[in-house]
Amino acid sequence: MSEPIELNEDQQKKKLLILRNLQEALGVDKLTKQLSTGKNIHIYWGTATTGRPHVGYFVPMQKVADFLHAGLKVTILFADLHAFLDNLKSTWELLENRVIYYEHVIKALLSALNVPLEQLHFIRGTSYQLTEAYTKDLLRLCGLVSQRDALRAGAEVVKQVESPLLSGLLYPLLQALDEQYLKVDGQFGGLDQRKIFVLAEEQLPKLKLGKRFHLMNPMVPGLTGSKMSSSEEDSKIDLLDKPDIVNRKIEFASCSQENVAENGILAFFNFVVLPIVHPNPVVLDGKEYSNFEEIQADFLKEKLSEAALKSFLKDFLNGILAKVQQECESAHIQEVIEKGYPKTPKLKGQIDTGEVENGLNQVEISRSNGGTTTGFEDFEIINSPQFSEKVKTKQPLKILYRISTKGKVHLGHFTALLHLQRLQLAGHQCSILISDLGGFLDNEKCPWNAMEGRLEYYEQLLKQFMEVIGLKNVEIHRSNVHQFNEDYTLDMYKMVSKVTRDASALVSGNTLATHLSPIYYALDIHYANVDAVLIGEDYRPFAELSQKLCKSLGFSLQAALIAPNLNGMDGNKMSSTKPDFHLDPLDTANQIKKKIGGSFCEPGNLKGNIALELAKNVIFPMLKNEETILIERKEEHGGNLSIATFEELESLFKSENVHPSDLKPMVTAKINAIFEPIRKNLSQAQTKLLSSAFPSNKGGKKK
Structure with missing residues (x-):
């Protein structure tokens, strides 16, 4: 010790x-x-x-x-x-x-x-x-x-x-x-x-x-017995109250012998009067008192009257308040008081926090554009007035794809870029926002010390994906450029003042950070100044909450284009944090083969068939005009097949003219063909890129 x-x-x-x-x-x-x-x-x-x-x-x-x-x-x-x-x-x-x-x-x-x-x-x-x-x-x-x-x-x-x-x-x-x-x-x-x-x-x-x-x-009771509060007029004496008001409030204040703990008059003597006059005594009913215990004891024994306590307190408070009020008599301070506490405060308009608008259906979109393609036909849409107006007037829209740096980049991100490419070909302006906070706030899936490295890793992999599909003129932004600006932060505080704990509980986990995850999503979308955001089905609650929050604060609303999630090799949504079941562009060719080989693909069964899903969402969307997919088969099995559409492939698989042993090798070869140039281009930088994005945690504890 x-x-x-x-x-x-x-x-x-x-x-x-x-x-x-x-x-x-x-x-x-x-x-x-x-x-x-x-x-x-x-x-x-x-x-x-x-x-x-x-x-x-x-x-x-x-x-x-x-x-x-x-x-x-x-x-x-x-x-x-x-x-x-x-x-x-x-x-x-x-x-x-x-x-x-x-x-x-x-x-x-x-x-x-x-x-x-x-x-x-x-x-x-x-x-x-x-x-x-x-x-x-x-x-x-x-x-x-x-x-x-x-x-x-x-x-x-x-x-x-x-x-x-x-x-x-x-x-x-x-x-x-x-x-x-x-x-x-x-x-x-x-x-x-x-x-x-x-x-x-x-x-x-x-x-x-x-x-x-x-x-x-200690918590000192107010004059009515409860806590003294600025919002309860009878419980308090304002520092600018005149003597007649002070006297009236003290006269009617509770001063009970039965409940000393809530006796505001006695409390004032204990915590205000005696410390101020010390070392001098106070005189009550002709007797000098130097400590509170004596005052309380005589009051309880009825040797000291309530009237004496209140009379002293009136004179004491009015004497001090007179000095305070003298300092507040200037015209400047009076003007400050009037502006700070107007007698008829301006009331803000009623905030509309109603439900988000229903999405436009595909018939309405097609009709609005004379039957021509808009790029939105493959999405479910959470609408907004801005989005509707631009669609109806055939204006190009600004579309954002926001990514949180939760783990490894995978094929699910690639399919999102394919969606952006189709939207761009329809005449829309597309951009990407990488959010490091999105990764951190979700249970520190992106540790604080890895945020900068993770941003660089995501940006490099996305650029490689874009190179593979020939996607150009799509800007990639990092959220850390704006997410700590004062205006952005103030809007964050505004949003947390509008949303409840339950409404913000969209991410599983126990920390307060998880509740901020949808808040920073809403802010990123708002500050991106776009018309719509491209999201997966799992982000639907984020988009809906974002619209409600923006609506409550008078911000413009962004629509959401909801694309189906790409499933991983386990049949669930492909996830950045499940490396055994997602397809990573930096996986080796053998790892891709093994993962796809282990996925569900039952002969003739279309439901939950991962290889078919990969063909539908990745392989066929990459075909150029009049290109086909070649499925290699032995002559005894019917020979090679050249397939032009996914519907044709689906029909052949259902009839068992195409078997899993035919389908999986084709899908594996096509996925590896996408990944191979990326592996080659990043071979020299891969180790440094990954070590910075995913630093080792020697202590076994999150930084």
């Missing part, structure tokens, strides 16, 4: 001043060590700039006063981003004025309490919470914290409902992360913040972001 830390007399006085009247303190040993070294200790307290500050602020401000008297550097954080995201009820203009008012009135309050302000600093959350570094650390934290732990951490400060908003789950993580970006040694807050503080102590060190001490003041 380490030796106990010795403090000199001055340091001990500072420690007692810092810790007095707290309900609980975590990490006192860290605080003690810092005091012993003479470090300039830095602590912060945060508040969301929503309702107007009230006399309940006396409690934390009294502790802020203690910290400043003890020589600590104190930062007060105005959580304007949190306030803005509170159901998006406030405009930035309102919040700008509220922040100005908060800073002014808090300074006035502390000055009225004779507190030195030299070591007091103010900062807005938006000054750093929208930066790339902060957002990256938030996402990394989301990859560590389960939605259950996030819900538990915010249980005392976030409204609890059956399916909370996703923003409420992020709230504790944001507050924890603020410690790092404010560069503080500790955080101060109410006892209701305890679980958030514990989350910070447990999780931040995992990201090597340090561990702080945490100080908590």
Whole structure:
């Protein structure tokens, strides 16, 4: 065990001043060590700039006063981003004025309490919470914290409902992360913040972001007995309330001997009055009191009257509030108050979160274009007004294919490019977006330390695919170019304030990161500024949620072109993370042969036949005009077959004129013919490309 830390007399006085009247303190040993070294200790307290500050602020401000008297550097954080995201009820203009008012009135309050302000600093959350570094650390934290732990951490400060908003789950993580970006040694807050503080102590060190001490003041009841709240008029006394209003609210306040725990009048004497007047006593009913225990004991014994307590409190509060209000009489501050808290606030229009529109059917598409091809005939469509209008007016559309870097590139990605090629031939402008966050947020299938390497790997393989099929003039973009811009990040916070935990649970897994996966999909599609996105059937819920979120925020809507998923060799959707069953362009020819050879292909059975599916979705779509597919057979089996259409092949297989032993070799040869130039072109760079995209994990634990 380490030796106990010795403090000199001055340091001990500072420690007692810092810790007095707290309900609980975590990490006192860290605080003690810092005091012993003479470090300039830095602590912060945060508040969301929503309702107007009230006399309940006396409690934390009294502790802020203690910290400043003890020589600590104190930062007060105005959580304007949190306030803005509170159901998006406030405009930035309102919040700008509220922040100005908060800073002014808090300074006035502390000055009225004779507190030195030299070591007091103010900062807005938006000054750093929208930066790339902060957002990256938030996402990394989301990859560590389960939605259950996030819900538990915010249980005392976030409204609890059956399916909370996703923003409420992020709230504790944001507050924890603020410690790092404010560069503080500790955080101060109410006892209701305890679980958030514990989350910070447990999780931040995992990201090597340090561990702080945490100080908590008790939760002081309001004048009506419950927690004092900005939204409950009778429970609070506004800092600008005039004496007659203050007197009336105190007169009607609960001051019961039966329930001392919810007696707001007594609580004020304990946590506000006595610390402020110390070392002087207070005089009640002609008797001097220097500590709360004496006041409470005499009150319970009916030696001290309710009237005496209330009378003193009226004079005490009105005396301090008069000083505060004097500082708020300027025309500038009055204008700030009027703009920040208008008597008739502008209400936002009702948000339409209705269902997404039904897709256009193929008859409507054909009729809209006079029977000519549009390129959309092979897709199921989730419609949008923009898409419909352009189809009806025969305008070319912008189509995006978004890929998440979850694992290895495979033949399923190749079929998507074939779809893009057909769309391009129909006159549409196509592009590709590679999302590294899409891979990370899905249970870290793309580890954080592999994101850049994974982007490069995907881009190189996609370019090779495009070379094979002759697909040109299709730009490939990387999502990391824009996904950490301030506007993008702010829109992310807007979206999480509009979607519930249950609605965002589209990816299996326990972490908060999985809930952000559909959010970043929606943002990528929105910021790509396209008319439609090409997706597989498994991404249908993403497209539907994306439209709802964009609709709720007044964004333009993107249609979705839904293509059937290409199945892997196990009969399920071909997946980047199932290498034994997907067809990788960097597999050897023998590996491709073995995988296809082991797939289901029963004679005469068309259902679930993998080799037939590969022929339908890969081989025949690559045929040029009048080209055919040659199936080589021995003469005793009928000789070679030249087949022009998939329907012909299907019919021959069903009638058993083509057998699995004929079909699988043809399919294997064609797939290897696609992959062979890719293997050759990347033979020199393959090792470096793969090691960067899929770095070894020596510790056996995700980075």
